[in-house]
Amino acid sequence: MVNILEKISTFLHYWYFRYMLVTELYMVEKWERHFVNIFLISIFCLLFYFNYRVLLPVTSSFFIEN
Secondary structure, three states, X not given: OHHHHHHHHXXXXXXXXXXXXXXXXXXXXXXXXXXXXXXXXXXHHHHHHHHHHXXXXXHHHXXXXX
């Protein structure tokens, strides 16, 4: 069980490291990194909410037979 947790931890650290490199957040200060992460998470949540509340009902109306 511990081996599986270590593999998962290594996997997550690897992908977080790649995320930091791609977004170039490793070069900024810690508070700026947190700000950008919070901003991206909030944008993602807003997009998810928009898709769930607006786009899903609209697209489901195309498939419902009247």
